[in-house]
Amino acid sequence: MQLSSVFKHYSTGAGRLTVLRDVSLTIAAGEFVSVIGPSGSGKSTLMHILGCLDVPSEGTYRFQDLNVGTLDASALARIRNREIGFVFQNFYLLPRMSALRNVELPMVYRGVPRAERRRRAEALLERVGLADRIHHLPNELSGGQRQRVAIARALANDPAVILADEPTGALDTQTGREIMALFRALNEQGVTVVVITHDPDVARTARRMIRLVDGRIVSDGRVEES
Template identity: 55%
Template sequence: MDQPVIDLRDIKRHYIMGPTTVRAVDGVTLSIVTGEFVSIIGPSGSGKSSLMNIIGCLDTPTEGSYHINGETVQGLSRGRLAEIRNREIGFVFQSFNLLPRLSALENVELPLVYAGIAARQRREQAMEMLAKVGLDGREKHLPAELSGGQRQRVAIARALASRPSVLLADEPTGALDQKTGVEIIEMFHTLNAEGSTIVLVTHDMNIARQARRVVRVLDGLVVSDGPAEDAA
């Protein structure tokens, strides 16, 4: 078996809110290996967002150990976490989160800027990624000049730009119409077929079933984990 890309062991994330402790994640163990396409599903308040923040290295667990690509994550400084995010994680957000004043190309270049890659090489890589998501010729467009589906494809290109270990998508179709949403899921299938590891976080079973493996989260715990065909 391959070494897991994402390896969570008994992860807990507790928030202290005044006198009470909120156990948002309360002991999750989860491994994801390279090339997997996994959905994490759960209703709002289930702890899936907290889990996603930990997987995305935006947050660190209160307890437990987390290794990404063999590297220990807990106990790192904000700066080191940022480096890991830059290198290992490609984020795709529900609301795209493109910077409105930057062109499509400049948005895709952003992670490469923070990786310290020189302008010329950065440009080439970003062009390549935009072509990969079918947006060649739209490099100079501002986000406002693109449709919702196109914006999400720019965001996907941006997530792929630094060739991360994992593509982490949070409700990527949530702000899109049915048809466009299907197109985006198609794109994930294509990328997965080309070898990308994808983690898709959603509350929608219809979307979650598109993955090959579905992890159900409830009250901070994993309640089921198995192939998509088994998920009800």
């Protein structure tokens, strides 16, 4: 993933608002990166661009050698579905579906045969530590367990990258730590992980920390092991 001199502007009633300013950034396969910064600093905007949910106003974004700015909507959708797994603060699980069905869903959209889908969803739920909760509905799970289901779902199509926007924001400190430990384990298994957070303790779980202020990168460096 490579951003070169990216700007993002929004036009609002009050005029043009610039929320990313000259952002240049390369994230290599296999990295574990956190993006930290105050509210309104542009973190989610950056994640939307990295995740091909939005495109830069200026500058270029390359994802696996594709210039994202030149792709049409269906090509962007294909990248999102095949290459990127998204995790959000509020989980976004479907409330009437079991953990297993929630994890199967991206594979349904992709046309994976039922038996294979089920086998893979079970394996993913086991991988996130939920082998004994696969038939539970979301409201029968704790917050941390719901986030684990969402992470298993994000892994369903075997993405190269996981993008997580405030994945611990709705969780208590200890549960948040457990979720970050899970991301670290997934990263050690080869998944590129980008976690957005406003919490410095969460950010330090990653190997590299990028700090945004007012839409600019103000620091970018290795996290010292503690």
